[in-house]
Amino acid sequence: MAHPTEDLPSHASPMISPVPRPSAGYLSNWSELQEDGPGTPGLPNNLLSPAFTPPATPGAATPSRHLHAEPKSTPVDTSLDEPSIKQPRLVERLPNVECLVRARIPTTSGAEMFLHLYQNDSDNKEHLAIVFGNNIRSRSLDAERPGETEMDRMIRGAYVGRLRPGRTSSRIDPEPKKRPLGKRTRSGSALKNVTTVPEEAAVSEEEEGETEQPTAAAPVQSPVSMQDLERQPRKQGETGLEPVLESLDPKASGKAPLVRIHSECYTGETAWSARCDCGEQLDEAARLMSLPRSPGGVIVYLRQEGRGIGLASKLKAYNLQDLGNDTVEANLLLRHPADARTYGLATAILQDLGLGTDTDAQKPPEERGIRLLTNNPDKVRAVEGPNKEVRVRERVAMIPIAWRTSGAKGVRGAEIEKYLETKIGRMGHMIRE
Numbered sequence: 001m002a003h004p005t006e007d008l009p010s011h012a013s014p015m016i017s018p019v020p021r022p023s024a025g026y027l028s029n030w031s032e033l034q035e036d037g038p039g040t041p042g043l044p045n046n047l048l049s050p051a052f053t054p055p056a057t058p059g060a061a062t063p064s065r066h067l068h069a070e071p072k073s074t075p076v077d078t079s080l081d082e083p084s085i086k087q088p089r090l091v092e093r094l095p096n097v098e099c100l101v102r103a104r105i106p107t108t109s110g111a112e113m114f115l116h117l118y119q120n121d122s123d124n125k126e127h128l129a130i131v132f133g134n135n136i137r138s139r140s141l142d143a144e145r146p147g148e149t150e151m152d153r154m155i156r157g158a159y160v161g162r163l164r165p166g167r168t169s170s171r172i173d174p175e176p177k178k179r180p181l182g183k184r185t186r187s188g189s190a191l192k193n194v195t196t197v198p199e200e201a202a203v204s205e206e207e208e209g210e211t212e213q214p215t216a217a218a219p220v221q222s223p224v225s226m227q228d229l230e231r232q233p234r235k236q237g238e239t240g241l242e243p244v245l246e247s248l249d250p251k252a253s254g255k256a257p258l259v260r261i262h263s264e265c266y267t268g269e270t271a272w273s274a275r276c277d278c279g280e281q282l283d284e285a286a287r288l289m290s291l292p293r294s295p296g297g298v299i300v301y302l303r304q305e306g307r308g309i310g311l312a313s314k315l316k317a318y319n320l321q322d323l324g325n326d327t328v329e330a331n332l333l334l335r336h337p338a339d340a341r342t343y344g345l346a347t348a349i350l351q352d353l354g355l356g357t358d359t360d361a362q363k364p365p366e367e368r369g370i371r372l373l374t375n376n377p378d379k380v381r382a383v384e385g386p387n388k389e390v391r392v393r394e395r396v397a398m399i400p401i402a403w404r405t406s407g408a409k410g411v412r413g414a415e416i417e418k419y420l421e422t423k424i425g426r427m428g429h430m431i432r433e
């Protein structure tokens, strides 16, 4: 049997002179990130002007030739793809997914997100969705479960507004912010708003200059025990959360939500590795989704460690890389595909979060579809699903921070340079707008 390397094209990475390695610069506060132009003292020219010609975004016009400081969207319409274009491996049917639990997580950057944990019928891993913004809801989480109490619903995160001590209803947030009785707001009746506006939104309205009358202190609610709530019957005819899900998020900006499909990378996200840009990409996606005028977004965090080959094989691949192979060759030497990932779970999770084409008709045209943060052309096509269950309307390139900023920010070093070159040169990634 032929040795797997015999079929490999010869490896010809250009010589790269190492640059000073920053001290985990990309872990610094998101807000410190200043976009200060493409000039990056100390970086070799081959990274600033890659010798490779990245392929075009699927279905899009030729990408711009210049690297801008800010990542820009490229319109996408995969129905325009030439039939000759290599298609990614698509799952035959989307897996069934169910969100088991959701919880609010305040983050070290100050932004809040809702972490959603999913189960599915195709593997037994805990895939996640990190949701920014209040308008993106999981249908499977919000659906009624037989026999459950209001406390059950709140504990698994199927509530609107905010939890606070003494809260008894998953559907009605009792005291988001006191409004003068009868005061009408831009979105309708005061009552409707009380049920839906989370604290964060109410504060923003105040900042926008709405006059607010002083109100009496909120009545102190007596603590309700777990047992009280478990005994509390659900009212006849109460269904899900639909009646109170009015969109009032002041962040909504008439744009489609940002989405990042992120594959697990223990080394890059947790163990400070400068071999890849995974940690930086996760941080950057979260930063973009929490910007003040962002319409919100979702990071679907898939448990596909090492491009789907698992951590043990990825570590072997690192040793093969230290022996002179690039990331693709190392995978093949280990008898794995260069990329073993699929994206059906991501498509199904996006559908569950109301970002699929099945809900597009209910949205204004400019908010339909998703804006996908990626450089990977296969991901753009694959996440749309076997029957175009999701529509990628724009791709937003993830330009490495070191390419966009001066100083020590971003992942730097010989390994990351080779990693990025391999992605561009051998995997067709489009690391420019």
Ligand SMILES: Nc1nc2c(ncn2[C@@H]2O[C@H](COP(=O)(O)OP(=O)(O)OP(=O)(O)O)[C@@H](O)[C@H]2O)c(=O)[nH]1
Pocket: 261, 262, 263, 264, 265, 266, 275, 276, 277, 278, 281, 304, 305, 306, 307, 308, 309, 314, 317, 318, 327, 331, 373, 374, 375, 376, 379, 398, 423, 429
């Ligand atoms: N097999 C292998 N996997 C790696 C290596 N370095 C990082 N990874 C994994 O690669 C995955 C991230 O994929 P990337 O190729 O960096 O990026 P991508 O997700 O395809 O594309 P983007 O959306 O543009 O980030 C994560 O699962 C990492 O664990 C490596 O050297 N070998």
